[in-house]
Amino acid sequence: MEKKKFYIETFGCAMNVHDSEKVAGALIGMGYEATQSIEEAGLVLVNTCSIREKASEKVFSRLGALKKAFPGKKVGVLGCVAQQEGARFFQRAPNVHLVVGSASYNNIPHLIRELESGKNRVIDIHQDDEHCFETEVTQRVNPYRAYLTIIEGCDNVCSFCVVPHTRGPERSRPSDQVIAEVRRLVDEGYTEVQLLGQNVNSYRDPLAKYSFAQLLGTVAEVEGIRRVRFATSNPQNFVREIVDAINSHPALCNAVHLPVQSGSTSVLRRMRREYTREEYQRKVEYIKQSPRGIALSADVIVGFPGETDTEFEETLSLLETVGYQQLYSFIYSPRPNTESLAMIDDVSAEEKSRRLAFLQNRQRELQIERAKSMVGKVVEVLVDGFSVKDPNTLAGRTSTNYVVNFSGPRVLLGRYVKVRVMKSGANSLVGESIDPLFQGNTFSSPMIQTHPEGVELGGPHGN
Numbered sequence: 001m002e003k004k005k006f007y008i009e010t011f012g013c014a015m016n017v018h019d020s021e022k023v024a025g026a027l028i029g030m031g032y033e034a035t036q037s038i039e040e041a042g043l044v045l046v047n048t049c050s051i052r053e054k055a056s057e058k059v060f061s062r063l064g065a066l067k068k069a070f071p072g073k074k075v076g077v078l079g080c081v082a083q084q085e086g087a088r089f090f091q092r093a094p095n096v097h098l099v100v101g102s103a104s105y106n107n108i109p110h111l112i113r114e115l116e117s118g119k120n121r122v123i124d125i126h127q128d129d130e131h132c133f134e135t136e137v138t139q140r141v142n143p144y145r146a147y148l149t150i151i152e153g154c155d156n157v158c159s160f161c162v163v164p165h166t167r168g169p170e171r172s173r174p175s176d177q178v179i180a181e182v183r184r185l186v187d188e189g190y191t192e193v194q195l196l197g198q199n200v201n202s203y204r205d206p207l208a209k210y211s212f213a214q215l216l217g218t219v220a221e222v223e224g225i226r227r228v229r230f231a232t233s234n235p236q237n238f239v240r241e242i243v244d245a246i247n248s249h250p251a252l253c254n255a256v257h258l259p260v261q262s263g264s265t266s267v268l269r270r271m272r273r274e275y276t277r278e279e280y281q282r283k284v285e286y287i288k289q290s291p292r293g294i295a296l297s298a299d300v301i302v303g304f305p306g307e308t309d310t311e312f313e314e315t316l317s318l319l320e321t322v323g324y325q326q327l328y329s330f331i332y333s334p335r336p337n338t339e340s341l342a343m344i345d346d347v348s349a350e351e352k353s354r355r356l357a358f359l360q361n362r363q364r365e366l367q368i369e370r371a372k373s374m375v376g377k378v379v380e381v382l383v384d385g386f387s388v389k390d391p392n393t394l395a396g397r398t399s400t401n402y403v404v405n406f407s408g409p410r411v412l413l414g415r416y417v418k419v420r421v422m423k424s425g426a427n428s429l430v431g432e433s434i435d436p437l438f439q440g441n442t443f444s445s446p447m448i449q450t451h452p453e454g455v456e457l458g459g460p461h462g463n
Helices: 014-029 055-069 077-084 088-092 106-118 161-166 174-189 212-220 240-246 263-272 276-287 308-322 347-374
Strands: 005-010 043-048 074-078 094-098 123-124 145-149 192-196 227-231 255-257 297-304 325-331 378-386 394-397 405-406 415-424 429-433
Touching: 005 014, 014 043, 014 074, 014 077, 014 106, 014 145, 014 192, 043 055, 043 077, 043 255, 055 074, 055 077, 074 077, 077 088, 077 161, 088 094, 094 106, 094 192, 106 123, 123 276, 174 192, 174 212, 192 212, 212 227, 212 240, 263 276, 263 308, 276 308, 297 308, 297 347, 297 378, 308 347, 347 415, 405 415
Parallel strands: 005 043, 043 074, 074 094, 094 123, 145 192, 192 227, 255 297, 297 325, 405 429
Antiparallel strands: 378 394, 378 415, 394 405, 415 429
16 A cells, blocks of 8 residues: 655744654654655645744745645645644635644644544644653654754743744753653764754753753763754853853864844843843853854844844944854844834835845855864864755864865765865855765755755744
C-alpha cells in the first residue's frame, strides 16, 4: 500500500523550523512519509510566522494560491498566525482542514486521526500545554546541528510585540529533560545543539537545579558535544554569569544574539523595553571583555511611532559603538493585540524605507571592514552544507557564526575542519582547507521546505 505523504512549508525563525521538525516527526511516527514535492503530498502544512507586516493576509493569500494550484489536497495551518486567527481560517479559506497553534504539536496525531476518520475541520490553539517542548519523535532538518526548545512563550509586555499573544506565557522545560535530550542527540550523532526560546535567557528551571548560565555549562560538559549555541537572548535578562560560562566552557560558542531594537532610550521607553541604551552598552562592554572574542548580532526596528531624526541617529551611532558582526533590521509595522496599535504612526512609509536603507548600507560597510580582519586566520568550521551560490562548494560555520565557503569533497560533511580564510565579504568568508581529507561521511537532504525568506535568529517581534 502506498504511503501517505506530507509536505511542510515553513516561514520564520529557528523556533518555527524546529516546530516543523516536531510536526514532521509526529507524522512520520503515524506512518506518513515526508516529500519535497508538493504535488506528491496529500497533506500540505503551512507553518506560519506573525512577525512580518500583514502576516495574516500573506498567509491567506498563500492558501488561496494553494487552493488554485492544488485543489483537493488536505491543507493545515500551523504556528503563530494559526494561534492568532484560529477558526477564522475555516471561514476565509475553505480548503483549510486543520489549524494547530504552537503549543499543541503533541496533539497532532489525535487531530490527524480525526481528519482521517471523516471529520472535515479540526482545531487546537490551546496555550497552556506544559508538554509543548518536544514531540515523541522529531524529524530533524540538519543531520549535524540540532535545535532544542528549553523555554516557550514570553512574559514581557513590549508595546510592538505579538509573541505573548501567539506563544503564550513563559513555560520552561525541566533541566533533567533538557540534559537527557542532549545526551540522546549525541547518541544519534549530533555534535552541535542550539537551545531555543523566545526569551531563552529567561529560563527558570522548574526543578530549581540550574540557572540559565549553569544549564549552559552543564550542556557544554555532556560528552560528545562540541558546540552549544543559544537564541534568542533578551538584554534585560542577560547577566555576567552567561559570559563567565562562555569563558569557562570551550564548547559554548562565542557568539551572542542580543536584540537591541533601538539605540535611543526614549524609543526604548515607548517600546516598553526594560533597559536603557546605557544599560545595554554596559552589557555589551563585559561581553567584549571576554578573552574569547565573543561576536555580537542584534535586531533593530526603524520608524517606530514617534521616532525622530535624532533618535534614529542614536541607533546609527550604536552600530559604530558596538560593532555588530551581523544585524537583522526591519521597518516597524503594527501588529494586532499590541499596545503600539494605539500610537500615532507618524513616520511616513517613505521615511521608514529611507532610514532602513541607510542603516543597512552603513551596517554592510561595517561588516565588510570587520570581516577583513579574518583574512589569513585559521578557523574551525562544522561543515554542514553547501554554498548558496555554488552547490559544489562546501560551507560551514565558525564558533562565532561566520559562514565559510571552501572547496572540498562531500565526505567532509559533518566534520570539523580547519580552514584558512583567504577572502572576506559582507556576509561570508572564502577559505581553503588545511586539514587532511576525511572519509566515511555522507549527507542527507532536508525533508522540510524552508521558505526562501530564510531563517532568522530573532526578529522585531521576538526578544
